[in-house]
Amino acid sequence: xxxxxxxxxxxxxxxxxxxxxxxxxxxxxxxxxxxxxxxxxxxxxxxxxxxxxxxxxxxxxxxxxxxxxxxxxxxxxxxxxxxxxxxxxxxxxxxxxxxxxxxxxxxxxxxxxxxxxxxxxxxxxxxxxxxxxxxxxxxxxxxxxxxxxxxxxxxxxxxxxxxxxxxxxxxxxxxxxxxxxxxxxxxxxxxxxxxxxxxxxxxxxxxxxxxxxxxxxxxxxxxxxxxxxxxxxxxxxxxxxxxxxxxxxxxxxxxxxxxxxxxxxxxxxxxxxxxxxxxxxxxxxxxxxxxxxxxxxxxx
Amino acid sequence: xxxxxxxxxxxxxxxxxxxxxxxxxxxxxxxxxxxxxxxxxxxxxxxxxxxxxxxxxxxxxxxxxxxxxxxxxxxxxxxxxxxxxxxxxxxxxxxxxxxxxxxxxxxxxxxxxxxxxxxxxxxxxxxxxxxxxxxxxxxxxxxxxxxxxxxxxxxxxxxxxxxxxxxxxxxxxxxxxxxxxxxxxxxxxxxxxxxxxxxxxxxxxxxxxxxxxxxxxxxxxxxxxxxxxxxxxxxxxxxxxxxxxxxxxxxxxxxxxxxxxxxxxxxxxxxxxxxxxxxxxxxxxxxxxxxxxxxxxxxxxxxxxxxxxxxxxxxxxxxxxxxxxxxxxxxxxxxxxxxxxxxxxxxxxxxxxxxxxxxxxxxxxxxxxxxxxxxxxxxxxxxxxxxxxxxxxxxxxxxxxxxxxxxxxxxxxxxxxxxxxxxxxxxxxxxxxxxxxxxxxxxx
Numbered sequence: 001x002x003x004x005x006x007x008x009x010x011x012x013x014x015x016x017x018x019x020x021x022x023x024x025x026x027x028x029x030x031x032x033x034x035x036x037x038x039x040x041x042x043x044x045x046x047x048x049x050x051x052x053x054x055x056x057x058x059x060x061x062x063x064x065x066x067x068x069x070x071x072x073x074x075x076x077x078x079x080x081x082x083x084x085x086x087x088x089x090x091x092x093x094x095x096x097x098x099x100x101x102x103x104x105x106x107x108x109x110x111x112x113x114x115x116x117x118x119x120x121x122x123x124x125x126x127x128x129x130x131x132x133x134x135x136x137x138x139x140x141x142x143x144x145x146x147x148x149x150x151x152x153x154x155x156x157x158x159x160x161x162x163x164x165x166x167x168x169x170x171x172x173x174x175x176x177x178x179x180x181x182x183x184x185x186x187x188x189x190x191x192x193x194x195x196x197x198x199x200x201x202x203x204x205x206x207x208x209x210x211x212x213x214x215x216x217x218x219x220x221x222x223x224x225x226x227x228x229x230x231x232x233x234x235x236x237x238x239x240x241x242x243x244x245x246x247x248x249x250x251x252x253x254x255x256x257x258x259x260x261x262x263x264x265x266x267x268x269x270x271x272x273x274x275x276x277x278x279x280x281x282x283x284x285x286x287x288x289x290x291x292x293x294x295x296x297x298x299x300x
Numbered sequence: 301x302x303x304x305x306x307x308x309x310x311x312x313x314x315x316x317x318x319x320x321x322x323x324x325x326x327x328x329x330x331x332x333x334x335x336x337x338x339x340x341x342x343x344x345x346x347x348x349x350x351x352x353x354x355x356x357x358x359x360x361x362x363x364x365x366x367x368x369x370x371x372x373x374x375x376x377x378x379x380x381x382x383x384x385x386x387x388x389x390x391x392x393x394x395x396x397x398x399x400x401x402x403x404x405x406x407x408x409x410x411x412x413x414x415x416x417x418x419x420x421x422x423x424x425x426x427x428x429x430x431x432x433x434x435x436x437x438x439x440x441x442x443x444x445x446x447x448x449x450x451x452x453x454x455x456x457x458x459x460x461x462x463x464x465x466x467x468x469x470x471x472x473x474x475x476x477x478x479x480x481x482x483x484x485x486x487x488x489x490x491x492x493x494x495x496x497x498x499x500x501x502x503x504x505x506x507x508x509x510x511x512x513x514x515x516x517x518x519x520x521x522x523x524x525x526x527x528x529x530x531x532x533x534x535x536x537x538x539x540x541x542x543x544x545x546x547x548x549x550x551x552x553x554x555x556x557x558x559x560x561x562x563x564x565x566x567x568x569x570x571x572x573x574x575x576x577x578x579x580x581x582x583x584x585x586x587x588x589x590x591x592x593x594x595x596x597x598x599x600x601x602x603x604x605x606x607x608x609x610x611x612x613x614x615x616x617x618x619x620x621x622x623x624x625x626x627x628x629x630x631x632x633x634x635x636x637x638x639x640x641x642x643x644x645x646x647x648x649x650x651x652x653x654x655x656x657x658x659x660x661x662x663x664x665x666x667x668x669x670x671x672x673x674x675x676x677x678x679x680x681x682x683x684x685x686x687x688x689x690x691x692x693x694x695x696x697x698x699x700x701x702x703x704x705x706x707x708x709x710x711x712x713x714x715x716x717x718x719x720x721x722x723x724x725x726x727x728x729x730x731x732x733x734x735x736x737x738x739x740x741x742x743x744x
Binding site: 052248 | 380386389500556557694705708711
């Protein structure tokens with residue numbers, strides 16, 4: 001009856017708008033949580049400080065960002081962290097393949113490897129601060145084994161802080177990659193691998209020529225996700241382990257955004273930095289979506 | 301029926317969303333006998349161990365006198381002290397009373413119109429008893445209340461000195477040459493002359509506040525470099541980094557300086573891992589407890605510079621408590637802060653922390669330990685300046701702290717450290733023209 005009443009005046013029936021009403025709460029949440037902050041950050045990034053304290057609109061904040069030497073140092077540090085993505089990918093793949101081969105105890109190993117991924121990053125960070133100190137457990141073991149020449153100030157040295165952070169990030173993120181690859185491996189057609197074995201392919205040949213091509217979609221996905229992680233999801237590691245130091249040797253873009261937003265009282269600069277970071281990660285997300293769409297078309 | 305159920309479901313979901321969006325926080329009532337809730341973002345424990353327990357006791361005692369007033373204490377972290385309150389300022393919502401380090405950090409929030417002057421709510425005859433109010437005086441008003449005074453001096457291990465054949469300064473202060481000679485003797489005896497932690501950058505900042513001050517003639521001298529009238533690469537401001545660098549190269553500091561933060565460095569002294577260390581009153585008290593009351597001595601920073609501030613003390617109230625602009629109960633907040641200065645609370649503060657209260661009415665006879673008595677004398681005699689409080693936060697964070705880390709980690713030269721200061725100041729001036737105007741107009 002209500003359908004008839006609605007259609008008399010407006011041509012819109014309740015039946016037509018009903019799905020949108022069900023979607024409305026989730027849509028409102030998405031707009032509030034995602035779209036509104038993005039719009040607000042872009043707006044704030046265009047509000048520039050003036051000597052008289054009155055804010056005006058303009059692109060000065062972006063100019064100041066690109067003129068800030070610390071921005072380039074932070075960007076460079078993020079770039080160096082990107083180098084850990086291929087290492088992470090290869091390690092995850094190797095371990096997943098080993099687990100797929102059902103080595104003895106593989107179920108236990110799978111759990112152990114995935115466990116760091118479910119730990120909160122600050123927990124991992126604080127733990128590794130104690131492990132990697134100059135007189136921490138790692139160096140103590142090295143010295144005890146007569147390898148004192150290898151003992152370094154892993155987090156207190158400009159030379160070693162980023163590689164050390166990379167290792168911690170790889171340690172924690174690897175579980176995600178392993179589980180991702182393992183899930184895909186378990187869905188592969190066993191007959192292809194058996195046929196390769198029958199044809200005389202050894203372990204490496206089997207996996208390079210048969211397994212890897214079928215994992216290409218997942219590899220692409222993991223690489224893009226981890227590239228985004230290295231750009232925009234490493235704040236907690238830096239905050240808990242190094243504070244961006246020594247000096248600016250481990251300062252990353254997220255950390256510098258946080259400093260400007262909350263410590264330096266410059267929301268305009270922080271927003272401009274955030275928009276720059278958003279642009280870079282958007283490029284990667286678009287790339288990932290295109291690769292994914294291509295993989296789906298190819299049935300991978 | 302099916303249709304009505306669908307309509308009812310949709311209406312219920314929309315209603316829940318609308319109610320959630322429109323929810324209002326609970327309102328507190330006001331009035332002399334009506335319930336008042338105050339939220340106090342509190343920081344002091346890192347400076348003065350025992351401060352948290354004292355505050356808990358104070359809140360309970362205040363409740364007995366003023367049953368209608370409830371104080372909710374929210375302890376703050378050192379790392380997020382400024383950033384957490386900045387979030388509150390941005391939201392114009394948060395605590396009724398907040399804590400910030402004196403002078404620069406407090407004024408930064410005053411200039412953002414987030415603070416009301418406490419002198420508008422506390423009578424002058426009460427405020428006149430508070431010490432070091434000059435640290436938060438601006439445009440004739442006092443913007444926050446002190447609670448305690450801390451100085452930072454060098455604590456030394458008497459046994460290690462004896463072992464190395466080092467005689468502490470009879471006057472309580474070495475020349476710089478005497479200090480270096482002592483470090484050399486201690487190192488020759490197989491001891492770590494000076495133990496410190498700079499992982500968080502604050503140890504370098506303490507060296508700046510001590511040595512950097514000695515070549516300056518006034519805090520305005522520093523302000524001239526901050527606002528761009530002078531250059532931080534001038535040895536007048538950063539020449540002392542050469543001395544620090546020399547000490548690092550000679551191995552006068554512990555090897556793991558970049559693995560320890562500031563408080564861990566002080567703890568290392570209490571664990572007998574170094575002959576000397578910086579210490580606040582609270583850290584020194586801890587060392588006296590850990591090593592023995594007759595095993596620890598104190599001395600003033602060795603004299604290096606020849607500026608007019610070379611003999612200035614470094615005592616500061618450190619943390620300031622102030623009333624926020626958005627608090628609906630500024631008078632009640634001020635009344636509580638004034639209560640913390642009653643004789644009973646002042647004496648209890650000392651019993652809990654061993655740190656002297658920033659109040660002329662503090663009973664000095666409570667300080668019986670000779671080392672802490674000496675600290676009290678230095679902190680309350682003559683002019684006192686904690687130089688780090690006279691830096692904009694960004695210059696402190698991007699200049700002061702990393703410059704010290706650069707020297708301790710040996711990743712740069714003293715010239716690089718000076719250049720870092722200059723770069724930080726220039727960047728701050730460019731990015732904060734409004735703050736620059738405030739600093740230009742601030743008469744110190």
